[in-house]
Amino acid sequence: MALPRAHLSRRSFLLSSPKPPPFSSFFRYSPHLQSQPNCKIYNSASLHTEESMASARQFEALSRKKLNWKPLCLYHTQGKCTKMDDPTHVERFNHSCSLEVERNGLGLKNFRAQKFDYFLVLDLEGKVEILEFPVLLFDAKTMNVVDLFHRFVRPTKMSEQRINEYIEGKYGKIGIDGVWHDTAIAFDDVIQQFEAWLAIHHLWRKEHGGLLKEAAFVTCGNWDLKTKVPQQCVVARMKLPPYFMEWINLKDIYLNFYKRRAPGMISMMRELQIPLLGSHHVGIDDTRNIARVMQRMLTDGALLQLTARRTPGSSNNVKFLFENRI
Numbered sequence: 001m002a003l004p005r006a007h008l009s010r011r012s013f014l015l016s017s018p019k020p021p022p023f024s025s026f027f028r029y030s031p032h033l034q035s036q037p038n039c040k041i042y043n044s045a046s047l048h049t050e051e052s053m054a055s056a057r058q059f060e061a062l063s064r065k066k067l068n069w070k071p072l073c074l075y076h077t078q079g080k081c082t083k084m085d086d087p088t089h090v091e092r093f094n095h096s097c098s099l100e101v102e103r104n105g106l107g108l109k110n111f112r113a114q115k116f117d118y119f120l121v122l123d124l125e126g127k128v129e130i131l132e133f134p135v136l137l138f139d140a141k142t143m144n145v146v147d148l149f150h151r152f153v154r155p156t157k158m159s160e161q162r163i164n165e166y167i168e169g170k171y172g173k174i175g176i177d178g179v180w181h182d183t184a185i186a187f188d189d190v191i192q193q194f195e196a197w198l199a200i201h202h203l204w205r206k207e208h209g210g211l212l213k214e215a216a217f218v219t220c221g222n223w224d225l226k227t228k229v230p231q232q233c234v235v236a237r238m239k240l241p242p243y244f245m246e247w248i249n250l251k252d253i254y255l256n257f258y259k260r261r262a263p264g265m266i267s268m269m270r271e272l273q274i275p276l277l278g279s280h281h282v283g284i285d286d287t288r289n290i291a292r293v294m295q296r297m298l299t300d301g302a303l304l305q306l307t308a309r310r311t312p313g314s315s316n317n318v319k320f321l322f323e324n325r326i
């Protein structure tokens with residue numbers, strides 16, 4: 001049973017109504033701007049209404065300034081950057097998968113041994129069909145990112161015109177529609193490449209029943225694995241892979257550990273005073289921010305356990321494993 005809203009802390013209230021900091025314009029450009037005449041400025045934007053767009057932007061701009069942040073090369077994250085010998089490009093865009101966090105500032109005295117060796121942080125984008133599939137491989141002992149898997153996904157059942165409109169609406173405003181069109185591949189190809197990546201990291205083998213080995217997915221909410229992946233598998237006429245049958249909803253862990261509700265990633269970050277980096281609702285950036293929340297929760301002593309499991313043989317029946325759920 002979910003806790004009532006009265007359990008919200010005063011701090012949460014204060015943080016959800018911040019004084020507006022001086023807004024600093026911080027523009028992010030598509031990495032291969034010169035080769036794409038239609039590329040637009042990659043500015044921060046939230047396309048959804050989970051929290052106030054304006055305050056998320058202010059929070060984001062302040063956070064970038066504070067940590068001297070630079071944008072990820074979205075070609076590199078997909079193994080497709082061709083400009084690694086261009087010093088200007090390398091200087092301008094981040095080509096590392098590690099998290100921008102001052103780990104020295106995190107105490108380890110509360111850290112608990114985890115049941116899983118690795119966490120796979122997943123945060124899909126795309127409501128009608130999946131448009132982006134980003135996964136961070138996070139080591140539960142070193143508490144940092146080992147590797148990432150990132151692909152833009154081309155919808156299966158949409159006309160070219162609808163795809164163009166969809167991508168313009170979703171990514172055009174933040175100037176990454178060009179890299180999406182350059183790199184997006186079909187969902188079944190994404191899954192095939194994802195399984196090869198899991199196998200390289202010794203986390204999965206088809207011959208071993210297709211389940212994850214010593215790893216678990218971590219999501220912010222149940223939507224990604226309860227709803228969206230099964231829907232996309234139906235559209236793509238694929239069987240739901242067995243490793244998508246169980247997951248950890250970080251919001252449920254957050255509620256049970258801190259005894260406070262957090263409706264979304266931004267609210268968790270505000271409460272924990274973790275700077276927001278990148279563009280909210282760009283999947284790879286959200287995934288990194290969720291990983292940073294998880295990193296903090298681990299250092300605070302949280303135990304990350306499975307929160308949901310799908311009944312084998314059923315695509316709809318999900319059992320939730322925690323009594324208190326968001």
Ligand SMILES: [Zn+2]
Pocket residue numbers: 031073075076081082083084089093095
């Ligand atoms: Zn690059």
